[in-house]
Amino acid sequence: MAKVVDFSGASKRHYHDAELLLTNSRIPNAGHLFGFAAECGIKALLVSYGLQVDKTTGDIIEKKPFKYKTHINVLINNVQTFPGSPAYFQYVQMMPKLMAFSNWHTSHRYHEESSIPGSHNNWHEAAKEVIKMLDQALADGVIV
């Protein structure tokens, strides 16, 4: 199997598409994609600071219960406790709004529209911090 996983590239793709949906007033799915954008961006950071990946596919290797191989609403609770170096935490500090995703859930995709939290603006802001963090990490040569 080829190396199919590119967390950083996927993060930017989801973010870009989320903004397209937002400008076309497709709000529930925009919010949903902001969650995936943030998840992928944080995974890119975790991997560059030592989270183990499958060398062939590039995906995260983790045994259950998953702390990192998981969606954004769970991932945000484990970012601060990841055993990263001080340099890792410099990037974490660039994303103070991550907890906005605590009411995001992957099962929202099954929901009827009115039951999805109206938090897309907060999710948007939090995802933007993740994407900006990726810019700095790219310039630093930490995430290529």
Place this chain on the structure above:
Amino acid sequence: MRKKIIFFNDILKNTADILSKLSFKEAPLIIRDIYGRIRLAFDREGKDIREYEEAIVKEWSNLGSYGEHEGKKVLSRDDFFDPDSIFKSADILDYQVPETGNTIRILDRPITGQDWTRLASSDITRIGGTSRLVFYGLKGGVGRSTAMAILAYHLAKKGKDVLLIDFDLESPGLSGLMLPPDRMAEFGIVDWFVEDAIGQGNEILPAMMSICPLSQAEGVTGKIHVAAASGMNEPAYLAKLSRVYADIPGKEGGIERFPERMVRLVKALEEQVKPDVILIDSRAGLHDLAAVSVVGLGTKTFLFAVNSAQTWQGYRLLFSHWQFYPAIAIKVREHLKIVGTLFPETNQESHARSFLEHSYDLFSSTLYDEIPPGSDSLSPDVFNFDIGDPEAPHYPLRIKWNARFQEFSVNLLSEKILTHADIEAAYGDFLSGAELLIEEEYL
């Protein structure tokens, strides 16, 4: 054939050579990452730079391992979410290649040390017009803190309110010198950094300031305020110190970096005390904390030096770094002043001559402008001085070694054990020179 190994020393020169060979219509930005690896970034859309990529990749072997990395070697606006954060970064500098004089635009991304080339924002340079004199040395133990105490006393006797700030956090000593243990404030500078990180900095500001008892000594009409590194009965200095350098979430979004926090603290202390002069004890050596003091905070910086090979070599490392970035060098050099300290009692004449020659050689080969043959060295546009010009940055203010000032404490002043004549004999030149510099700043 064995592959030629390229080392860090050659990377920027080789990059500049590649760029002059390829001669692009617009100069790309060179990004040197935290490992020292090089990539080029064009402030254009991806489709507009494809034609460049092939030519660049072909030349990249000239960078050896510093050019071999996963991912793109050439970046465009499309690679960044917020391209202006890269292409309009305040940290982009013109770097002058010493061998050729060619200039390249570089965004350097080191782990630490960037503050040696990061100038103060304009709002800190002259808050309230107060002079901020930074006391800096490459090594400790050269009498910086004692000189600071003596200058504070000298200014307070002339009715000036002086604020002393101890930013030598890894080797704090100012409070021991200036304050009896029972006169220390409840909190110190390390407390402010940890409390500020969780939004409580303002709560402890009023309890950070001590008044040095010298303020009550005979003939003293000004006050000497001290912001010490630690508070009274400090229980956890190292636990706090290890958290001081954190960047924290900014109020306006983004992050507030440590140097910006340090500047904010100085502003807050200044607003609270409203002193006439601030004296800052800088950390010694080539450390970030010193960089912020020297480049970002000081309106004047005293460079303490003894006449030894290691002193001059050390200062040359720092000055050469500035020399690569002319825009920084021309700002920084204007506020430097060498202080020749521990001036010995023997061989005075040859010592003074040797010191002056070394100091002049250091400045003239790094920070002074070269005077082209036939031009006027007195032109105000040229930053250059005669070796014997006492107003020149290289010309030392002198502090004479004097055994009476070993194991100095301010009690020696308040109890008049050290007399005016003692001070004048050892510190007279330094004090009058420092005073002149402060007065010049007020003009």
